[in-house]
Amino acid sequence: MAVCSCSKNNKSDEDRFIDDLLSRMTLEEKIGQMNQLDPEWDAELKEPLIREGKVGSIFNIVGAKEVNRLQRMAVEESRLGIPLIAARDVIHGFRTIYPIPLGQAATWNPELVEQAAALTADEATSVGIRWAFSPMVDVARDPRWGRVAEGYGEDTYLTSQMAAAVVRGYQNDNRQSSIGQSSIKMAACVKHFAGYSASESGRDYNTTWIPEVQLRDVYLPPFKAAVDAGAMSLMCSFNALNGLPSSANKHLNIDILRNEWHSDALLVSDWGSGSDLVPHGLCADKKEAALRCINARMEMDMQGNIYYDYLAELVQEGKVKESQIDDCVRSILRMKYRLGLFENPYVPEEEPVAYTDEALALASDIATESIVLLKNDGVLPLNLKPSTFNILITGPMADQPREQLGTWIFDGEPEHSVTPLEALKQYQTTSNNIKLLFEPGLAYSRDKSTANFAKTIAAARQSDVILFFAGEEAILSGEARCRADITLPGAQSALLAELHKTGKPIVLIVMAGRPLAIGADVANADAVLYAFHGGTMAGPAITRVLTGEAPSGRLPMTFPKMVGQIPLYYNRLNTGRPTYDPPVLIDDIPVGAKQFSVGYSSCWLETATEPLFPFGYGLTYTTFEYGETKVNGQLPMTNDQLPMTNDQLPMTISCSITNTGNVDAYDVPQLYVRQMSGDFARPIAELKGFQKIFIPAGETRTVTYTISREDLGYWHEEKDGFNSRVWFATDEAEFRFSIAPNAGAAQLR
Numbered sequence: 047m048a049v050c051s052c053s054k055n056n057k058s059d060e061d062r063f064i065d066d067l068l069s070r071m072t073l074e075e076k077i078g079q080m081n082q083l084d085p086e087w088d089a090e091l092k093e094p095l096i097r098e099g100k101v102g103s104i105f106n107i108v109g110a111k112e113v114n115r116l117q118r119m120a121v122e123e124s125r126l127g128i129p130l131i132a133a134r135d136v137i138h139g140f141r142t143i144y145p146i147p148l149g150q151a152a153t154w155n156p157e158l159v160e161q162a163a164a165l166t167a168d169e170a171t172s173v174g175i176r177w178a179f180s181p182m183v184d185v186a187r188d189p190r191w192g193r194v195a196e197g198y199g200e201d202t203y204l205t206s207q208m209a210a211a212v213v214r215g216y217q218n219d220n221r222q223s224s225i226g227q228s229s230i231k232m233a234a235c236v237k238h239f240a241g242y243s244a245s246e247s248g249r250d251y252n253t254t255w256i257p258e259v260q261l262r263d264v265y266l267p268p269f270k271a272a273v274d275a276g277a278m279s280l281m282c283s284f285n286a287l288n289g290l291p292s293s294a295n296k297h298l299n300i301d302i303l304r305n306e307w308h309s310d311a312l313l314v315s316d317w318g319s320g321s322d323l324v325p326h327g328l329c330a331d332k333k334e335a336a337l338r339c340i341n342a343r344m345e346m347d348m349q350g351n352i353y354y355d356y357l358a359e360l361v362q363e364g365k366v367k368e369s370q371i372d373d374c375v376r377s378i379l380r381m382k383y384r385l386g387l388f389e390n391p392y393v394p395e396e397e398p399v400a401y402t403d404e405a406l407a408l409a410s411d412i413a414t415e416s417i418v419l420l421k422n423d424g425v426l427p428l429n430l431k432p433s434t435f436n437i438l439i440t441g442p443m444a445d446q447p448r449e450q451l452g453t454w455i456f457d458g459e460p461e462h463s464v465t466p467l468e469a470l471k472q473y474q475t476t477s478n479n480i481k482l483l484f485e486p487g488l489a490y491s492r493d494k495s496t497a498n499f500a501k502t503i504a505a506a507r508q509s510d511v512i513l514f515f516a517g518e519e520a521i522l523s524g525e526a527r528c529r530a531d532i533t534l535p536g537a538q539s540a541l542l543a544e545l546h547k548t549g550k551p552i553v554l555i556v557m558a559g560r561p562l563a564i565g566a567d568v569a570n571a572d573a574v575l576y577a578f579h580g581g582t583m584a585g586p587a588i589t590r591v592l593t594g595e596a597p598s599g600r601l602p603m604t605f606p607k608m609v610g611q612i613p614l615y616y617n618r619l620n621t622g623r624p625t626y627d628p629p630v631l632i633d634d635i636p637v638g639a640k641q642f643s644v645g646y647s648s649c650w651l652e653t654a655t656e657p658l659f660p661f662g663y664g665l666t667y668t669t670f671e672y673g674e675t676k677v678n679g680q681l682p683m684t685n686d687q688l689p690m691t692n693d694q695l696p697m698t699i700s701c702s703i704t705n706t707g708n709v710d711a712y713d714v715p716q717l718y719v720r721q722m723s724g725d726f727a728r729p730i731a732e733l734k735g736f737q738k739i740f741i742p743a744g745e746t747r748t749v750t751y752t753i754s755r756e757d758l759g760y761w762h763e764e765k766d767g768f769n770s771r772v773w774f775a776t777d778e779a780e781f782r783f784s785i786a787p788n789a790g791a792a793q794l795r
């Protein structure tokens with residue numbers, strides 16, 4: 047963070063600098079700072095604006111020379127020489143691509159995620175980018191939504207840890223860098239503020255209706271964690287939140303962000319989210335949109351031109367006070383000041399940082415830790431010792447250098463990807479008894495052709511094991527890439543079913559951008575690895591796990607059995623009619639069954655509420671045995687829970703875990719809590735802590751978590767006629783705790 051010293055009038059150098067500059071700016075120059083443009087679009091129109099000081103930020107320009115060329119227009123040709131800030135969607139890596147954020151969440155390793163963010167900032171800043179439009183911290187419970195790929199899953203606590211880690215990696219890393227020590231390397235932009243992921247039916251940009259207390263309990267904490275970690279900016283979300291699009295939402299942008307959190311971060315719109323107020327049906331025209339956005343303190347307009355076109359007029363008409371504009375411009379100047387742009391506006395025009403050994407090694411490590419073992423009937427790790435071992439590599443994702451990178455790849459280069467096929471070929475050179483057969487069977491993930499089935503099945507008959515690389519092309523994931531059917535696309539399941547008939551052991555490796563409904567495919571495989579879109583080094587990572595490195599990934603989202611169960615998440619309410627016993631399923635209902643004969647509990651006729659795989663789930667190449675959960679060192683009164691009341695807070699919750707197998711491995715013991723009764727119905731489990739711990743074979747480790755009163759609180763609401771009041775509090779109640787390997791094992795009844 048830039049060092050500021052307070053002078054005698056108690057103003058920091060920073061404040062003095064900003065106030066002085068602001069006092070010398072014309073209205074037009076102030077409005078210019080609030081304008082963010084993508085010069086790739088209509089460059090001939092935009093470059094003159096930069097020269098006239100009418101652009102505050104550019105984005106999607108990459109390269110020190112080009113950034114410096116545009117920067118010189120601002121610094122050396124405009125009247126006040128205020129530097130631009132160059133931004134870019136740097137989402138999960140820049141040149142070196144790390145797993146998609148959902149995959150990074152599956153590592154449950156914030157330290158690794160922070161390291162990846164720091165190395166990403168090295169690469170991005172070396173080509174002039176000083177502002178990354180990430181981390182995206184939208185807590186997502188609906189895998190139909192394409193952008194689940196871009197966030198950290200369904201849990202507020204896990205997402206909050208990851209959000210803060212990325213902000214630290216981008217902003218607080220104090221290693222030597224090309225932009226000088228006193229500056230923050232790259233500004234984070236926490237998005238999308240807020241509630242975007244709750245879009246109805248998992249359809250992007252769709253409506254969100256979120257009660258205030260749920261907004262505060264579930265969706266806002268990761269933003270607060272990022273703001274508390276020093277995030278220098280936030281981005282408005284596209285969605286209407288309870289009928290009010292975020293760009294015009296005073297409650298979000300002023301009540302909460304400014305008056306409650308006291309954040310001085312810059313708030314930028316999403317791409318045209320200000321002008322979108324017209325199609326939203328909120329504003330009659332773009333001038334009104336500009337008015338609604340400035341009144342809700344949206345401070346910079348990304349590619350919408352509504353501030354540039356209408357703000358001056360609104361000031362002249364007395365509808366907008368210049369002081370409102372000053373508030374926004376202060377945020378913009380503050381970010382530029384803290385990035386050191388006024389002292390060093392230009393980028394050293396040196397060889398860009400890219401694909402360093404350190405970054406590639408980290409990419410392999412983080413991709414390895416993102417892999418989740420969902421099933422293993424013993425076929426993994428591959429037993430490569432016999433005289434000859436024939437491996438069939440098949441499936442549409444086995445050799446797809448672009449697809450394995452996933453969504454939001456503006457600068458990652460597929461030619462640097464190491465695919466699973468290539469990695470296995472490299473591995474083959476280390477042991478001459480392996481013979482690789484490669485028959486993809488399908489050309490791409492949506493391929494419906496069965497033309498190559500016969501050839502693939504014939505190859506399978508010649509093999510000792512089948513590695514089936516399934517999943518989604520990158521284009522099926524990400525913004526506006528929502529799916530109403532989340533099974534494997536194309537003819538993948540059909541090919542897998544045919545291969546299953548050969549009786550050969552099959553390892554299914556899924557490379558996708560979301561949880562998929564793979565229940566039928568899991569049944570047709572002897573082992574299943576979920577590798578998400580693993581990035582540049584996805585191939586080596588998968589090979590490391592296939593050949594013996596014990597997997598340590600845990601699911602950051604619940605995997606449903608079928609799309610009809612969605613939304614299906616672990617921290618749900620119990621309802622008044624929970625389904626504790628297996629329901630009578632549709633095919634088991636006798637013909638002519640009487641109305642009251644089938645039971646009345648909260649489930650579906652096709653399935654109960656159980657998921658295919660629960661949040662936090664993941665196996666490894668050993669087994670872990672969990673002792674009883676202790677509270678303040680005391681054994682619980684009933685099985686592994688202990689009713690607690692508030693007066694015993696804070697307290698320690700601990701558990702001993704033994705590696706009962708013969709392979710050293712990492713485990714991720716998770717602390718879940720349940721409030722058994724209270725002012726409001728509470729979730730059946732809530733994650734309140736996790737650790738990733740290494741436990742050598744045969745050894746035992748004890749994990750301990752400390753729980754405070756604050757940790758057990760939640761947002762309450764009181765309605766009084768037309769008025770309502772919200773407040774955060776911890777009830778006097780009974781709490782039960784369980785340290786468990788996943789949410790499904792934390793039976794907190």
Ligand code: GLC
Nearest residue numbers: 135179237238281316317525
């Ligand atoms: C997009 C996305 C946002 C991104 C921005 C700039 O529409 O919603 O996440 O940062 O536009 O590309």
